[in-house]
Amino acid sequence: MLAGYAKASGQAPQAVRGQQFFDATHGKEWSCSTCHTKLPTAEGTHASTRKAITPLAPAANAKRFTDSAKTEKWFRRNCNDVLGRECTAAEKADVLAWLISLKP
Numbered sequence: 001m002l003a004g005y006a007k008a009s010g011q012a013p014q015a016v017r018g019q020q021f022f023d024a025t026h027g028k029e030w031s032c033s034t035c036h037t038k039l040p041t042a043e044g045t046h047a048s049t050r051k052a053i054t055p056l057a058p059a060a061n062a063k064r065f066t067d068s069a070k071t072e073k074w075f076r077r078n079c080n081d082v083l084g085r086e087c088t089a090a091e092k093a094d095v096l097a098w099l100i101s102l103k104p
């Protein structure tokens, strides 16, 4: 999946940029870390429903990023909530590169 996003973006993914993107707000109330925590090897909490969200980092949750339809669905929904638009392929590649680099 990472290779696909990187190819579509035409640039090399950068984990550091992914972390900054994940932690920052983008003109709206929430950042990605609001629900997924700043260290997504941990369980998150939905900002409005307060429901638990299993860890987003593959090291802590083997099911993550194994189903591209699911990943795309949630990138679309979450990016719209946080940025008011869809994420670019480059943004997805950076976030994924960072998430993959996290250790349990």
Ligand code: HEC
Pocket: 022, 030, 031, 032, 033, 034, 035, 036, 046, 047, 048, 053, 054, 063, 064, 065, 066, 067, 070, 071, 074, 075, 078, 079, 081, 082, 083, 095
């Ligand atoms: C309002 C809470 C909330 C915010 C903010 C949020 N997410 Fe999520 N995210 C969820 C929920 C809920 C799910 C789906 C439930 C699950 O898979 O545990 C999810 C799932 C995902 C998935 C699916 C991963 C997979 O393949 O299993 C990705 C990718 C994701 N989020 C990325 C992001 C990114 C990137 C941002 C910031 C732009 C973000 N999320 C912000 C709540 C949030």
